[in-house]
Amino acid sequence: MQQLTQKLGSGEMAIQELPFPQVGKGQVLVRNHYSIISGGTEGSTVSAARKSLIGKAKERPQQVKQVFDTLRAQGPVQTYRAVVKKLDAYSSLGYSSAGKVIAIGEGVTEFKIGDKVACAGAGYANHAEVVSVPVNLCVKLSESADLKHAAYNTLGSIAMQGVRQADLRVGETCVVIGLGLLGYISSLLLKASGVNVIGIDIALGSVELALQHKIVDEAYVRDTPCIETKIQQATSGIGADAVIIAAATDSLDPINVAGAVARKKGTVVVLGAVPTGFERDPYWYRKELELKMACSYGPGRYDFEYEEKGVDYPVAYVRWTEKRNMEAFQRLIEKGLVDLEYLTTHEFDFDDAPQAFDLVASKSEHFVGIALKYDVHKVISREPVVVNEGPTLGKVSISFIGVGSYAQSNLLPNIPASPDVARIGVLANTGATSKRVAERFKFSFCSDSEADLLSERTNTLFIATRHDSHAEFVIKGLKADKHIFVEKPLCLTEEELEQITTLYLAGGRSLMVGFNRRFSPLTSDLKEKVGSAPMAMIYRVNAGSVPKDTWIQDVELGGGRIIGEACHFIDLLTFICGSLPSTISAIAVPDAHGLNDTVTLSIQFKNGSTGVIAYFSNGSRDLTKEYIEVYSGGVTAIIQDFKELKVYGNGKPYKNKLVSQNKGQSEMVGAFVSSLLSSSECPISYQDIYAATKASFMSLRSLQNGSIPYDVLAL
Incomplete structure (x- = not known):
């Protein structure tokens, strides 16, 4: 298409x-x-x-x-x-x-x-x-x-929300500033409601069209002399009961004109994109005017639950949602009340x-x-869109499902350029993203069909979709006998984890989760310096706040921040100490939304090591995000935001400072592809993947049950 x-x-x-x-x-x-x-x-x-x-x-x-x-x-x-x-x-x-x-x-x-x-x-x-x-x-x-x-439809519902915010009655007067498309539709809706409409615009043509088609009762070019007096005369000296600003400008003129023409105790509704730094005197203060914003199509706009998940507001409590505004606008068109x-x-x-x-x-x-x-008689093809002519098969033939910001910045650029590595297909939520990624990273085609990516042309599947679909695509990929790389988390429920485990153990393919921090050069350097004795580890993550209404915080879509993100840090401590977690407990700082994203995880490892993950959403953004301390056998190692490593003990302090941050994404992708090319074991054992995922589930269970420790049962 x-x-x-x-x-x-x-x-x-x-x-x-x-x-x-x-x-x-x-x-x-x-x-x-x-x-x-x-x-x-x-x-x-x-x-x-x-x-x-x-x-x-x-x-x-x-x-x-x-x-x-x-x-x-x-x-x-x-x-x-x-x-x-x-x-x-x-x-x-x-x-x-x-x-x-x-x-x-x-x-x-x-x-x-x-x-x-x-x-x-x-x-x-x-x-x-x-x-x-x-x-x-x-x-x-x-x-x-x-x-x-x-x-x-959209323009109509935006205009209708502005009219609803004006809250006018039959026979009252509204001034509409800005006679563009939104201003015209607002005027039509007002007239259909029995409201007198006066229009103002800077363009003579817009004013003439409004008068010609009787969209308004009166209309004036903005520079008309004595325009305020004319509006006073048109309203019998009262002034406008409401003013709707449907203009788009950086000027303060519309907001100040609105104050001048509105009646005392009147309402001004900002529908267009205008600044609101009005002059307090003589109008706004003395008239006690009310300023309202009209939020796009109406209640529900920008609400993830409403728009993305389809959860409606009860009509008894929210009479006019954005969808009901759209429906009302369409009824007015159908009845001929809005032409x-x-x-x-x-x-x-x-x-x-x-x-x-x-x-x-x-x-x-x-x-x-x-x-x-649009030509609706044209036959539209759903065949894959061929983008690049290249090798159709390689020893490693890669396709991508999901190519958002992380994939484009950290996964795709790091796929090795090798004649043995073929880039096959791309699938994203939108065709525009699929096409551009396929072009930029030299994939053969882009498609809207999973079947095209799960065909025999692909033997390795990268999954970088939203968290709630990770398990679904991993299961489909394993059933189709593909090697799998999936961004963290592996899945969102224990049931999904067990289903994936059964499929993985029954097959002979690699399964890798994007736990990149263990591949950072600083992590490797630290591990060499501290050795393998039982150790105490502290991992502070200054994660910053994420709004409650984003998909990451949604338990069904993102899993919340413990499952969605903390699994990263559990895995890194597992790698550093070289042992699987045996028990985990969690305690959270209470928050108004019950998000549990300022939380401390305490982990006991099988070799006697201990780890504390302090994951904070309530810190300053001026502080670096990640800080790790490891204590073992008289040695202390510190990683600062994956830019610098310092090691104390055994003489002069050791320091390794990188030019820029390196969290190991390039090394991770390279190691995974190399393991496939050499038919060697996956760079992260499935035992480690299972343990980090299981531990994140157990930490949630600990939170729900008074912070008591829970066993992390090994695979």
């Missing part, structure tokens, strides 16, 4: 042949008939991408700061990779479309194949022939629905989408709504 993409670095825009997006649990696959270009949001995105690097830096100072933070923490190599990945990625455009359902994901009951639907959401309702959308960002339409009008026909000032075939965006960026002529029309 084809999709419009743009590179942030060069601004290059193209229609690409890509694999279908993945249809996850609670999602529907939709063939677009129309999508709408937002001149404001998308126009600014496209314009920013076309600027020079200096121009981009000036526009996004926060991201520049992040680059320097990464440079300080991880060094130039990782920083360079992160920047290149960002600049060279194929970015998706679009967030409002309509079409027909062609497939449904697990757990979906409210849609069926063939349904007409309207779709919303950046990253979902893209300018593409086929999109995959969560059920709470998709609404069913009637059979008679006009899909071009329905494609305004969008004249808002589509331009229509382009999807093949001509780059020219449509040239119009948006250049503003060479007046436009409001720009619709992209």
Whole structure:
């Protein structure tokens, strides 16, 4: 299928042949008939991408700061990779479309194949022939629905949330500042509600269109003399009951004009992207005005549980969610109460989408709504997309499932360049990511089908997906007789661990988990210096806080931070002392959300060694992340953030300082591939993998049962 993409670095825009997006649990696959270009949001995105690097830096100072933070923490190599990945990625455009359902994901009951639907959401309702959308960002339409009008779904729900925030009654007056697409739709919704509407815009053409089609009752160009007096006259001296700012500007003028034209105790709603540093006197303070923000489509927006997992809010407590806003907007269109026909000032075939965006960026002529029309009679192939002509087979033939930031920065760049190593296929959630990764790292094809990657062409599978799918893909890979490299954690439940263990022991393939820290040069150096006597180890991790509503903290999706991350540190202590854990206990500092991510793990190892993992989410970000101390036989060794090793004892202190941080990712990938090439044992024994995974489960059990120690039963 084809999709419009743009590179942030060069601004290059193209229609690409890509694999279908993945249809996850609670999602529907939709063939677009129309999508709408937002001149404001998308126009600014496209314009920013076309600027020079200096121009981009000036526009996004926060991201520049992040680059320097990464440079300080991880060094130039990782920083360079992160920047290149960002600049060279194929970015998706679009967030409002309509079409027909062609497939449904697990757990979906409210849609069926063939349904007409309207779709919303950046990253979902893209300018593409086929999109995959969560059920709470998709609404069913009637059979008679006009899909071009329905494609305004996202813009309509954004405008509706602004109108709801204004909380107006029949006969009241609202001033709409900014007569672009959002301003027009807001005005139409207000008029359909029996509200008097006065529009203001800096462009005469926008004002004339609004008056011509009676979108507003009155409208003025911003520089109209005595504009405040005119609005006072139009409202019988009362002023506007509410003001909706639908403009996009860096100027303070809209917020100050809103204060001037609003009545005393009135409401100002910020719908567009404007600064809010209003002048306190004479209007805002003396009128006791109320400022409200309209958050996109409405309640549920940016809520992971609602949007990603499909958990709805009870209607008795949240009457108008983002999905219910979308449904209400579609009903108004269907009943003819909101007429969008004249808002589509331009229509382009999807093949001509780059020219449509040239119009948006250049503003060479007046436009409001720009619709992209798709050829729905065209046959769309689901065959793998061939990217590079290269060796189809090698002694090690690698495919990747999941190619997010970590994989692109730490796994893919470290695959050895060897004639014996073939790069076969790539599969990611989005076709744009799959295609770009396949191009950049020289894989033969990208696909949306697991079967293509589990075929006989692949003998080695790298899995770098979200945590909740690790076990699923490991099991599928082992059943397909593949060597497996999986990012940590191996799995999220004890049942999954036992199922994987049974399959692994029954087969003859390697299974490796991405416990990279044991491969760091500093770890190897430390292990040599401290020897193998029973030792006491302290591992402090200044992990930093992660919001409760991210997938990492979700027990079902990420496993929480103990299972998702602490397994790393359990493995490293296991490697350093050369012995498996025998018992583990855990105690956590209470937190408001019950996340248990400021936790101390105490481990007893079979050879008498002890280890303490102090995993803290409540520390300062100015402190380095990882600090390790090892005490053994009169020797003390310290690793500082995998940049420096110091060893005390036996004479003059030993010091090994690296130019930049090295957590062993390159060495780990190299060791794994080398073991396959030489048909030798996996670099990490399955006993160690099993023990680290089991210990993370037992630490959770300890937390749940008063911090009592639990045995870590060996394989």
